[in-house]
Amino acid sequence: MNRIQAKLQEDKKLLSIYFTAGYPSLNDTLTTIENLEKNGVDMIEIGLPFSDPLADGPTIQVSSTQALHNGMTSNVLFDQLKDIRKTVSIPLILMGYFNPMLQYGVEEFCKKCQDVGIDGLIIPDLPVEVYHEEYQTIFERYGLLNIFLITPQTSEKRIRYMDSISKGFIYTVSSASTTGSQSGFGKNQTDYFKRIADLKLVNPQIIGFGISDHETFSQATQHAKGAIIGSAFIKHVTKHGVNNLKKFTDIILKK
Amino acid sequence: MSYHVNEKGYYGQFGGAFIPEMLYPNVEELRQNYLKVMAEPDFKKEFDQLLKDYVGRPTPLYFAKRMSKKYNTNIYLKREDLCHTGAHKINNTIGQILMAKRLKKTRIIAETGAGQHGVATATVCALAGLECIVYMGEIDIARQAPNVARMKMLGAEVRPALSGSRTLKDATNEAIRDWINNPIDTHYIIGSAVGPHPYPDMVARFQSVVSEEIKWQLKEVEGRENPDYVVACVGGGSNAAGAYYHYLNEPDVKLIAVEAAGKGIYTGESAATSVLGKEGVIHGSKTLLMQTNDGQITEPYSISAGLDYPGVGPMHAHLYETKRAEFISVTDDEAMIAGLELSQLEGIIPAIETSHALAIFEDKKFKPEDVVVISLSGRGDKDLNTYIDYFKL
Numbered sequence: 001m002n003r004i005q006a007k008l009q010e011d012k013k014l015l016s017i018y019f020t021a022g023y024p025s026l027n028d029t030l031t032t033i034e035n036l037e038k039n040g041v042d043m044i045e046i047g048l049p050f051s052d053p054l055a056d057g058p059t060i061q062v063s064s065t066q067a068l069h070n071g072m073t074s075n076v077l078f079d080q081l082k083d084i085r086k087t088v089s090i091p092l093i094l095m096g097y098f099n100p101m102l103q104y105g106v107e108e109f110c111k112k113c114q115d116v117g118i119d120g121l122i123i124p125d126l127p128v129e130v131y132h133e134e135y136q137t138i139f140e141r142y143g144l145l146n147i148f149l150i151t152p153q154t155s156e157k158r159i160r161y162m163d164s165i166s167k168g169f170i171y172t173v174s175s176a177s178t179t180g181s182q183s184g185f186g187k188n189q190t191d192y193f194k195r196i197a198d199l200k201l202v203n204p205q206i207i208g209f210g211i212s213d214h215e216t217f218s219q220a221t222q223h224a225k226g227a228i229i230g231s232a233f234i235k236h237v238t239k240h241g242v243n244n245l246k247k248f249t250d251i252i253l254k255k
Numbered sequence: 256m257s258y259h260v261n262e263k264g265y266y267g268q269f270g271g272a273f274i275p276e277m278l279y280p281n282v283e284e285l286r287q288n289y290l291k292v293m294a295e296p297d298f299k300k301e302f303d304q305l306l307k308d309y310v311g312r313p314t315p316l317y318f319a320k321r322m323s324k325k326y327n328t329n330i331y332l333k334r335e336d337l338c339h340t341g342a343h344k345i346n347n348t349i350g351q352i353l354m355a356k357r358l359k360k361t362r363i364i365a366e367t368g369a370g371q372h373g374v375a376t377a378t379v380c381a382l383a384g385l386e387c388i389v390y391m392g393e394i395d396i397a398r399q400a401p402n403v404a405r406m407k408m409l410g411a412e413v414r415p416a417l418s419g420s421r422t423l424k425d426a427t428n429e430a431i432r433d434w435i436n437n438p439i440d441t442h443y444i445i446g447s448a449v450g451p452h453p454y455p456d457m458v459a460r461f462q463s464v465v466s467e468e469i470k471w472q473l474k475e476v477e478g479r480e481n482p483d484y485v486v487a488c489v490g491g492g493s494n495a496a497g498a499y500y501h502y503l504n505e506p507d508v509k510l511i512a513v514e515a516a517g518k519g520i521y522t523g524e525s526a527a528t529s530v531l532g533k534e535g536v537i538h539g540s541k542t543l544l545m546q547t548n549d550g551q552i553t554e555p556y557s558i559s560a561g562l563d564y565p566g567v568g569p570m571h572a573h574l575y576e577t578k579r580a581e582f583i584s585v586t587d588d589e590a591m592i593a594g595l596e597l598s599q600l601e602g603i604i605p606a607i608e609t610s611h612a613l614a615i616f617e618d619k620k621f622k623p624e625d626v627v628v629i630s631l632s633g634r635g636d637k638d639l640n641t642y643i644d645y646f647k648l
Contacts, residue, residue: 050551051552052428055275065418097536102535102536103546103549154279155280178277
């Protein structure tokens with residue numbers, strides 16, 4: 001069983017953290033991952049930086065630009081991760097835009113992911129139809145789950161379509177927004193989380209975008225299996241570096 | 256082979272809609288409606304009426320006598336520079352604002368490089384009484400100050416794009432992010448033949464009035480609808496798409512696309528996408544784009560803000576790949592000299608974008624009997640400061 005699938009079966013609400021690989025410093029990637037696991041994080045999304053991250057707000061944009069400036073590339077990342085499975089056992093998901101993957105060669109990229117122990121991919125600008133028609137067999141050949149995003153505007157028909165070809169979880173984007181642009185959830189959003197939960201999908205949902213503290217984490221996980229934090233974490237490491245992450249995870253988990 | 260878009264939104268291997276799910280409902284709404292709306296008789300009537308009374312169409316097809324004599328061939332200039340607001344861009348914004356109204360949108364966003372598309376968008380928003388926000392790279396805001404002032408006078412808000420290279424590519428990113436954050440009430444008027452399907456096709460259709468007019472105008476003066484050549488500059492490719500449109504499937508008409516070589520194709524300061532680009536995904540479509548081996552989009556350079564874009568529309572990528580169009584690159588210097596030459600031979604000061612198309616005659620030779628139509632896409636008023644600096648006027 002894929003590590004993501006195994007994790008989703010655990011009887012707990014999952015905390016997933018996104019960070020940009022190679023940020024704040026090029027060689028922070030491993031330390032970040034190891035410290036996150038040590039401090040109780042359930043799953044990690046490793047962001048492969050891209051020059052033009054359309055779905056991201058200023059925080060992740062700036063971290064991406066800095067990471068690229070630091071020298072991060074697909075090959076550097078794969079190299080940094082080559083022994084990661086000797087020390088880390090939680091699921092690792094690679095999140096990146098489609099173009100770097102396309103240049104690497106989709107199959108070669110997937111193979112590399114499998115080699116280093118990546119469990120799934122999130123590619124915001126690879127539409128579900130294109131994935132389904134052109135890439136699903138390749139992803140699956142290398143044991144990778146593809147994670148689909150849904151938003152409050154995604155139709156039920158389309159959600160069910162994604163649910164039917166998804167084998168991990170559905171990434172519920174909390175509101176119509178780029179990353180890092182929300183603070184706190186209103187009734188609209190909690191209604192939407194509930195509406196999605198009531199669809200009784202095959203795949204569990206994990207909510208992302210707009211989760212930044214214990215309160216939003218609790219609100220989100222009330223109607224979902226887990227929640228993903230990105231921009232708030234990037235802000236934390238920008239200020240405090242990657243060595244002491246306990247402070248951050250403790251706040252989220254209210255330890 | 257067809258050079259038009261297929262039912263899945265592709266030109267050969269190029270095109271498609273590589274967009275985050277957050278944009279899917281907006282783009283899908285447009286995809287399902289654009290052809291239907293454009294075919295409605297009252298839409299056509301309103302569009303044609305505005306092109307005639309407001310834009311000033313048809314624009315003349317002018318026989319450039321002295322230029323023809325100099326290069327020993329027959330050169331016609333399609334005078335898009337005479338459109339209201341000074342460039343072809345308004346053909347598309349008129350079409351899209353009518354589209355936005357029919358889709359019940361109340362807020363308009365746009366990106367702009369040189370400011371021509373921004374002005375054209377601000378203009379139609381004033382005309383329609385809709386809120387208008389234009390994203391423009393911080394660097395372009397500084398180098399195109401008169402157009403920024405025009406947009407403000409027209410009631411638009413100009414928001415600086417502060418990310419990346421702070422030019423057209425980044426303004427486009429910011430506009431897309433705005434659209435993600437405002438999915439219900441907002442229509443995004445893309446100015447070039449780029450972006451996710453159906454944008455390249457929709458923009459090409461709204462611009463196709465250019466080649467539609469060339470056909471009957473040329474018939475009147477030359478007794479034939481088809482020239483031997485149609486020449487246009489290409490950044491994203493909207494004026495070329497319009498000038499080529501009705502000739503795409505006419506093999507006897509040769510198409511020439513002129514790109515900006517900047518300081519020279521291989522100097523690292525260029526925007527010659529057909530030479531320097533590889534297949535990739537930018538702003539929602541698969542096309543040719545300038546990028547590193549690692550798939551990061553690189554910064555283009557051209558003296559002309561309107562050609563300063565690292566990609567090219569998917570229609571043009573297909574025209575290049577299939578060799579339907581010949582691609583020529585022209586440097587800053589060659590373009591500037593050609594712009595000055597047109598001014599002094601014909602009394603027309605062209606936009607620097609257009610000057611690139613005019614610069615091919617030094618190297619590319621035509622027969623004395625050839626009929627060559629050049630898309631004179633815009634006028635040079637906005638570029639006066641650049642001309643002044645360059646020629647020390």
